[in-house]
Amino acid sequence: xxxxxxxxxxxxxxxxxxxxxxxxxxxxxxxxxxxxxxxxxxxxxxxxxxxxxxxxxxxxxxxxxxxxxxxxxxxxxxxxxxxxxxxxxxxxxxxxxxxxxxxxxxxxxxxxxxxxxxxxxxxxxxxxxxxxxxxxxxxxxxxxxxxxxxxxxxxxxxxxxxxxxxxxxxxxxxxxxxxxxxxxxxxxxxxxxxxxxxxxxxxxxxxxxxxxxxxxxxxxxxxxxxxxxxxxxxxxxxxxxxxxxxxxxxxxxxxxxxxxxxxxxxxxx
Numbered sequence: 632x633x634x635x636x637x638x639x640x641x642x643x644x645x646x647x648x649x650x651x652x653x654x655x656x657x658x659x660x661x662x663x664x665x666x667x668x669x670x671x672x673x674x675x676x677x678x679x680x681x682x683x684x685x686x687x688x689x690x691x692x693x694x695x696x697x698x699x700x701x702x703x704x705x706x707x708x709x710x711x712x713x714x715x716x717x718x719x720x721x722x723x724x725x726x727x728x729x730x731x732x733x734x735x736x737x738x739x740x741x742x743x744x745x746x747x748x749x750x751x752x753x754x755x756x757x758x759x760x761x762x763x764x765x766x767x768x769x770x771x772x773x774x775x776x777x778x779x780x781x782x783x784x785x786x787x788x789x790x791x792x793x794x795x796x797x798x799x800x801x802x803x804x805x806x807x808x809x810x811x812x813x814x815x816x817x818x819x820x821x822x823x824x825x826x827x828x829x830x831x832x833x834x835x836x837x838x839x840x841x842x843x844x845x846x847x848x849x850x851x852x853x854x855x856x857x858x859x860x861x862x863x864x865x866x867x868x869x870x871x872x873x874x875x876x877x878x879x880x881x882x883x884x885x886x887x888x889x890x891x892x893x894x895x896x897x898x899x900x
Contacts, residue, residue: 635866635900636843638665639697639834640893642683642854644835645870646887650815652686656742657894659690670763670900673697673837675830677809677822677856679740679747679784680705681767696831699740700809700824700856702783704833708888714836716783716828717742722805723777726785726823729801730755733794737823738768741782749776757816758787785823789816798823809856811874829859851885851896853877 640646647654665672674696676683683696683708693708703713718726730737736751738760743749747767754761754770761768776782787795792810802823809822830852838845850857850864853873853878861867861880869881870892878884883899886892 634847635670635849635851636832636847637671637673637838637841637852638896638900639673639675639830639848639860639864641830641854641857641860642674642678642686644853644873645851646674646893647686650763652689653889654690655888655891655893657891658888659692660895661897662692664897665900671695671841671843673834673855675701675833675852675860677849677854679686679767680749682763683707695837697830697837699784700757700807700822701822701828701830701832702740702824703742710787714833715742715781716825716832717781718777718783718806718813718825720778722825723782724774726802726806727777729798729805730785730787732801733797735787735790735794735798736773736785738764738787739782740775740786741776742781742783749780751775756787757818760788769878783824784823788820788900789818790821792821795821799873807890811854811856830857831859831863834860834863849896863870868896868899 637768663887677700695706697704702716705712735755736753746769749771751773807824848864849866850860851868853870855876857877867881868883869877870889871884883897
């Protein structure tokens with residue numbers, strides 16, 4: 632077995648479960664045990680900055696984190712950015728047009744000092760998602776935003792999936808699309824990131840920053856957006872109730888996070 636110098640973990644359905652980031656007590660204890668062994672933990676998630684930072688802070692954790700499926704990576708303890716990947720203005724404009732051609736108005740995730748997300752007047756995202764965004768979302772002219780602000784990701788949460796298929800078709804070869812169910816908001820979750828981008832890009836940036844060997848990474852994740860991560864890792868792990876595309880890639884399949892499965896990674900490091 633390869634020596635593991637870094638553990639990379641997804642969050643939803645992996646470190647925690649359910650609508651309210653429920654975490655098995657063994658998971659936090661395992662995290663601290665890894666730290667005692669000198670093995671850092673890097674988060675890799677599709678979430679934005681605030682929705683990554685706050686639940687981890689409730690667990691007493693402020694790790695480095697790769698967010699929005701690889702678009703942005705920040706050390707949550709210091710605020711230092713170590714990876715950033717934005718759309719070109721041309722691509723951001725095309726993607727906004729693709730959503731509108733399907734009569735959808737997306738959330739536009741940005742690199743901005745005040746907010747995480749800009750929304751239009753008739754946003755298509757679920758009202759509960761909008762409520763969760765709170766003060767980190769601002770209504771404005773999205774055409775102006777894609778022209779003037781670094782855009783990292785587009786997304787809609789809790790919507791019927793049929794219109795997303797049209798957007799997927801329109802954006803083939805232009806951007807990466809991620810369509811999944813959403814247990815919290817109902818309906819489906821749809822996000823769009825720059826083509827060729829994955830969580831592994833952020834992992835490589837962190838390894839370069841920390842002087843770690845990217846060939847000595849253990850990765851654990853449960854979803855389709857974890858596939859590149861699991862394929863690239865020396866040791867890949869998935870929870871038994873993860874998406875079949877993730878489970879099929881895994882060297883090791885562990886118990887559900889509800890049953891403390893994340894803690895089983897101690898046996899593979």
